[in-house]
Amino acid sequence: IKWMSEIIMLSGVALLPMVPSMMEALLNCTAFQGQEEIRSAASSANCELQCLVQDTAEPFDMSAMLRILANTLGNSWEPTRLAALEWIYMLHTQRPKELLANIDLIFGPLINTVADSSDRVVMLCMKVIASIS
DSSP, X not given: OHHHHHHHHHHGGGGGGGXXXXXXXXXXXXXXXXXXXXXXXXXXXXXXXXXXXXXXXXXXXXXXHHHHHHHHTTOSSHXXXXXXXXXXXXXXXXXXXXXXXTGGGXXXXXXXXXXXXXXXXXXXXXXXXXXXX
């Protein structure tokens, strides 16, 4: 996973076409129970990838990202669901028109997430929904 951090830092915006696939891999790695080193490296690389997307004006595949994030909201591990919600919040903050143009991809999963068993997930989901409305 550490190599992904290096690629993110070295490649910059040239990496944008691969962001959805990388994001999916990193989010899945945050669910490795009992593997703290992998989870930590995945979380760090996920933050770097999120910063790359946040700081660019270049186009990227919003719909592919939202499809992955919608699926990730159903993950059984709380930190993975939280990370997905943080991505959605950031994408709405940075590119609200693009996100709203694809709201049908995440609306149902967001509504379902309001009934999550984790208070932290519900609170962040409510923050995301409030920011979108």
